[in-house]
Amino acid sequence: MSDNKIRVRFAPSPTGYLHIGGARTALYNYLFARHQGGTMVLRIEDTDQVRSTDESTKAIFESLKWLGIDWDEGPFYQSQRRDIYSQHAQKLLDEGKAIYRDDPGKGKAIVFKMPAGRSIAFDDLIHGTIKFESDLLGDQVLVKSDGFPTYNFACVIDDSLLNITHVIRGDDHISNTPKQIALYEALGKPIPKFGHIPLIMGEDGSRLSKRHGHTSIGEYQELGYLPEAMFNFLSLMGWSPGDDIELMSKDEIIKRFTIERVKDKPAQFNLKKLTWMNSHYLKHLPIERLYQLTKPYLEKAGYDLAKASEAKAMKLVDLYRERIRVLSEIGEVTKFFFEDKVNYQAEAVDKFVKTADGKAVLAMVRDGVTGAGEFTHTSLEPVLRKVAETKGLKFQGVAQPVRVALTGTTVSPGIFEVMELLGKERVLERINACLI
RNA sequence: GCCCCGAUCGUCUAGCCUGGUUUAGGACACAGGCUUUUCAAGCCUGCAGCACGGGUUCAAAUCCCGUUCGGGGUACCA
Numbered sequence: 001m002s003d004n005k006i007r008v009r010f011a012p013s014p015t016g017y018l019h020i021g022g023a024r025t026a027l028y029n030y031l032f033a034r035h036q037g038g039t040m041v042l043r044i045e046d047t048d049q050v051r052s053t054d055e056s057t058k059a060i061f062e063s064l065k066w067l068g069i070d071w072d073e074g075p076f077y078q079s080q081r082r083d084i085y086s087q088h089a090q091k092l093l094d095e096g097k098a099i100y101r102d103d104p105g106k107g108k109a110i111v112f113k114m115p116a117g118r119s120i121a122f123d124d125l126i127h128g129t130i131k132f133e134s135d136l137l138g139d140q141v142l143v144k145s146d147g148f149p150t151y152n153f154a155c156v157i158d159d160s161l162l163n164i165t166h167v168i169r170g171d172d173h174i175s176n177t178p179k180q181i182a183l184y185e186a187l188g189k190p191i192p193k194f195g196h197i198p199l200i201m202g203e204d205g206s207r208l209s210k211r212h213g214h215t216s217i218g219e220y221q222e223l224g225y226l227p228e229a230m231f232n233f234l235s236l237m238g239w240s241p242g243d244d245i246e247l248m249s250k251d252e253i254i255k256r257f258t259i260e261r262v263k264d265k266p267a268q269f270n271l272k273k274l275t276w277m278n279s280h281y282l283k284h285l286p287i288e289r290l291y292q293l294t295k296p297y298l299e300k301a302g303y304d305l306a307k308a309s310e311a312k313a314m315k316l317v318d319l320y321r322e323r324i325r326v327l328s329e330i331g332e333v334t335k336f337f338f339e340d341k342v343n344y345q346a347e348a349v350d351k352f353v354k355t356a357d358g359k360a361v362l363a364m365v366r367d368g369v370t371g372a373g374e375f376t377h378t379s380l381e382p383v384l385r386k387v388a389e390t391k392g393l394k395f396q397g398v399a400q401p402v403r404v405a406l407t408g409t410t411v412s413p414g415i416f417e418v419m420e421l422l423g424k425e426r427v428l429e430r431i432n433a434c435l436i
Numbered sequence: 437g438c439c440c441c442g443a444u445c446g447u448c449u450a451g452c453c454u455g456g457u458u459u460a461g462g463a464c465a466c467a468g469g470c471u472u473u474u475c476a477a478g479c480c481u482g483c484a485g486c487a488c489g490g491g492u493u494c495a496a497a498u499c500c501c502g503u504u505c506g507g508g509g510u511a512c513c514a
Contacts, residue, residue, distance in 0.1 A: 244450070
């Protein structure tokens with residue numbers, strides 16, 4: 001590998017699902033690497049014996065994959081590299097830079113002696129120069145009494161051994177950076193560049209957490225947000241290309257991403273904008289993919305997809321793509337098509353079906369349609385228009401009773417499409433049922 | 437408490453580095469309108485912001501200082 005190639009890493013700790021903030025950190029590392037043909041490394045920081053779980057690790061992989069964030073090297077597991085950390089700790093011990101410390105009730109740990117009276121400064125890629133006084137830092141535990149390294153130690157050893165050139169991570173690590181720099185120096189290792197991206201806040205301005213609603217990527221996947229929408233949205237959470245363009249493909253984002261344009265101010269997560277962006281992507285999805293993505297939700301709603309013609313089901317989903325904002329909404333709105341029993345809304349029926357006009361219109365539509373050979377938008381439209389004309393009603397006066405009779409509600413896609421999809425038999429059946 | 441980071445419409449942001457081109461631009465949300473077969477979608481319009489106070493300068497959203505407010509850290513968590 002050539003020396004001038006940049007190398008970044010995403011290093012989550014597997015103590016929970018991949019959340020919005022972690023995903024954004026992963027994304028920025030990914031974007032930074034892909035933009036300049038660098039290498040992306042994945043490292044699992046599972047040094048917390050108590051909180052780390054395999055389930056979390058698996059969920060993190062899955063969410064990254066779903067988002068379209070891939071990596072070139074790894075995953076490396078810190079729990080499997082204990083001897084490496086021990087060796088380096090021993091070296092520091094031998095050189096007198098670290099000592100054993102026995103804290104009552106905790107056992108013996110290896111502790112790094114923080115050099116006194118020093119200013120430790122670094123040039124942050126996002127914030128500019130940041131300076132700390134070493135006297136305020138205190139000695140740092142390197143190896144815990146359980147034999148596992150602490151975050152700051154394992155992180156430095158691994159970043160160094162993996163030749164990481166740019167450490168891009170959350171703002172919450174700023175105060176860890178001087179401690180890590182002191183360690184790099186003690187170890188005699190080159191110091192990488194650091195870029196600290198601001199945290200993502202909840203809609204009330206406090207740090208994003210579970211109480212703000214859905215915070216894990218997996219939850220958004222389940223709700224039916226599209227990965228391309230999430231990718232696009234997350235990329236804009238703290239970064240902008242510098243012009244007014246917001247809707248961008250993955251390739252375009254990679255092409256335009258630079259770390260210099262990352263904001264140094266925390267951003268609040270805005271679900272409504274994500275949802276808007278999702279509906280945009282929903283509108284432009286190829287029909288086959290849309291249908292495939294939609295299927296699980298239809299099945300979850302208990303519909304027997306084998307029973308309906310696939311062509312019709314696809315057409316139906318296509319009609320609803322502009323009416324739903326997330327995939328999971330598809331089940332409820334397509335009920336009238338997949339289920340034989342229509343769930344009639346009382347107010348809708350009272351207003352449009354039970355009235356004199358409503359009944360007359362339905363009867364006329366039924367009669368007009370009964371003879372129809374074809375049952376398509378084109379053949380149906382003249383029939384309904386004629387009914388409106390004969391009754392002296394606006395077209396709406398015909399469409400609404402029919403809509404309610406067929407779907408049970410006052411809201412649906414165009415009435416001709418609905419009739420065509422339902423087919424002659426079911427249309428007549430439902431209208432007749434309403435006329436009894 | 438101490439250390440660190442930050443502050444442009446309600447929110448995400450452009451502009452700030454390289455001060456005048458800004459009546460501060462875009463997007464989401466919200467409000468109104470158009471279209472219309474209901475709902476969406478689409479299109480148009482509107483509402484709304486440089487936290488405050490000092491400097492520097494002919495000129496500051498842009499540079500400097502302070503205040504206030506928000507956030508992060510201060511673990512044998514990561």
